[in-house]
Amino acid sequence: MEDTHKQQLTAFEDACRKAGLRLTPQRIEIFRYLAEASDHPSAETLHLRLVDKMPTLSLDTVYRTLGTFVEHGLVSKVQTVESQARFEVAQLLHHHLICQKCKEIIDFQWQFFDDAALPETVRAWGRVERKNVVAYGTCIDCLSK
């Protein structure tokens, strides 16, 4: 396991203890697989990857577990226009590129945007806690097909 994944897992175990979430083997495995994934998997994809190792794990459990993790801020849901939600372990602020053909989701950093002040009209609306960019389009691989 890479160091960052180990750190994420340790942080996860601490956060679970603080939140009073029981550390079940299923929860640990679901989190570990998500932490190691770089493709922002859906619950279905994650379930397919885990079911070999944990044959009794149901898709419903994966859904509910991810929901619990999102509620406790351990996992983020990626905003997509698809009906299937995609997930990632909550981490440093970043933005997403989504290919509408192959559905691949890629992370990118945009310091300029992160630092930029929002327009006056938005500030008048209330308090913004986070802002994310989701750019949709067609990736280079799909363009060249």
Ligand SMILES: [Zn+2]
């Ligand atoms: Zn693509």
Ligand SMILES: [Zn+2]
């Ligand atoms: Zn991401």
